[in-house]
Amino acid sequence: MPALTGFLWLTGLWLGGEVIIHFTALPISSGVIGMLLLCALLIQRQRVPTSIAAAAQPLIGLLAMLIMPGVVGVFFIADELAGQWLAIFGALVLGTAASVVTTLWLLKRLTPTDQRTP
Missing domain, CATH: 1.20.5 (Single alpha-helices involved in coiled-coils or other helix-helix interfaces)
Structure with a gap:
């Protein structure tokens, strides 16, 4: 269950980035804004919550697969x-x-x- 909670946190931060991009029209990816929000959250708490760590660990293992669509798109x-x-x-x-x-x-x-x- 901690992984689900952490995944909801990560998704919420990404959606927060989407909202910021929508209202400010910044030329930055919502994922980057979400990561900055995550960084601010971690700095404020001064530790990594176990739920976020539990959600992030499997994603690190899938990082190559998450990057692959962008690499394949270059061929087109x-x-x-x-x-x-x-x-x-x-x-x-x-x-x-x-x-x-x-x-x-x-x-x-x-x-x-x-x-x-x-």
């Missing part, structure tokens, strides 16, 4: 992207580098000092 617009390979390659390299650097910086910043290895 490959003709439109044919002249943009350099920009796409640059965006992938810079985006990956920025993601890795940001993740490492956050890990270093948020990991307690006594848990760090020398």
Whole structure:
């Protein structure tokens, strides 16, 4: 039952993102807004509720399958992207580098000092 409660929380936050997008017309995905709302909730509570953890754990295992439709969709617009390979390659390299650097910086910043290895 905790997984169902957590899934309802995640769905509610996503729907909250949909509402924010609808009323503000922000050019951002409702999923991103929902994740920001989730982040704010977790910061406010200063812990991950067991229900949200129970719902998120199976979704992490399915992450590749959740990303797959977007990757497959690229094949249908490959003709439109044919002249943009350099920009796409640059965006992938810079985006990956920025993601890795940001993740490492956050890990270093948020990991307690006594848990760090020398």
